[in-house]
Amino acid sequence: MTDLRLDAPESPALIAIQQRTGMADEMWREIAPLLADEGITEDTDPTDLPTLQAALDRAVARYNTALFTPTGRARSDAAALLRQVVASIAADETEHAARLLDSLGPDSTAEQPVTTSHAAGLALSLLGAWSANTTSDIPAGLLQGTALPAGHWRGERAARDILALARKGRAHRSVQKLIVQHGGHHVTDGAALALAATVQTWAQRTGTPAADVAEAAIG
Known part of the structure; x- marks a missing residue:
């Protein structure tokens, strides 16, 4: 039976990336409006990678804050x-x-x-x-x-x-x-x-x- 109390020290976590069907599309739908707030849309110049990455980082941070609040x-x-x-x-x-x-x-x-x-x-x-x-x-x-x-x-x-x-x-x-x-x-x-x-x-x-x-x- 599962118990929070263990008989021995906990082993380091083995992080497994689990792919759920539609997860990427679902996350993108949530993040797209946050990117739009940053002035980033599907028409934004894709060659300006530093700007895109910085906007994406901020949008993901806002997304996670909302998810965990x-x-x-x-x-x-x-x-x-x-x-x-x-x-x-x-x-x-x-x-x-x-x-x-x-x-x-x-x-x-x-x-x-x-x-x-x-x-x-x-x-x-x-x-x-x-x-x-x-x-x-x-x-x-x-x-x-x-x-x-x-x-x-x-x-x-x-x-x-x-x-x-x-x-x-x-x-x-x-x-x-x-x-x-x-x-x-x-x-x-x-x-x-x-x-x-x-x-x-x-x-x-x-x-x-x-x-x-x-x-x-x-x-």
């Missing part, structure tokens, strides 16, 4: 799932947490409207906000005092990098770099693990059950 119903659904994952990890119900994360895919479905990018993006955004410590209810130095739970975990390599970036306020904007380095599913697992570790630190600092902290803070 859920809003409205997508955000509320992702928050509900992350609350369950965090509470399950805190209760040492790590198999249940793994099943929740394994239910995610790249696209929304009727059975699971939350995607991997929704969950990872929201977790990274929350960690960044908590690191900035903009409200009085967040314990001072929360991220600096957070360490991963003892033992070996799925996504722990990504989680360590995520915590380091979150402490500098750079986790969310580094999502593409994290995916290239660790792979999408490892980033989602790692973001959830880093979020759970931070909530548990918050709970210990305030004497509040971790599930209650998750319910109040993850939204």
Whole structure:
């Protein structure tokens, strides 16, 4: 049975490029309006490669930011799932947490409207906000005092990098770099693990059950 807790240290991710039918066309349709904002259309001179590449880089960055920034119903659904994952990890119900994360895919479905990018993006955004410590209810130095739970975990390599970036306020904007380095599913697992570790630190600092902290803070 799948479990977030591992018996041995996690192996480095083997990044596999999976080609989905129509994926390139779908992505291009999403990026084309962003390129148009940069003044790049199908009539743009193809010989001006540096300009084209710079515009494409900016458009892809905007596309990824939107993809990993859920809003409205997508955000509320992702928050509900992350609350369950965090509470399950805190209760040492790590198999249940793994099943929740394994239910995610790249696209929304009727059975699971939350995607991997929704969950990872929201977790990274929350960690960044908590690191900035903009409200009085967040314990001072929360991220600096957070360490991963003892033992070996799925996504722990990504989680360590995520915590380091979150402490500098750079986790969310580094999502593409994290995916290239660790792979999408490892980033989602790692973001959830880093979020759970931070909530548990918050709970210990305030004497509040971790599930209650998750319910109040993850939204």
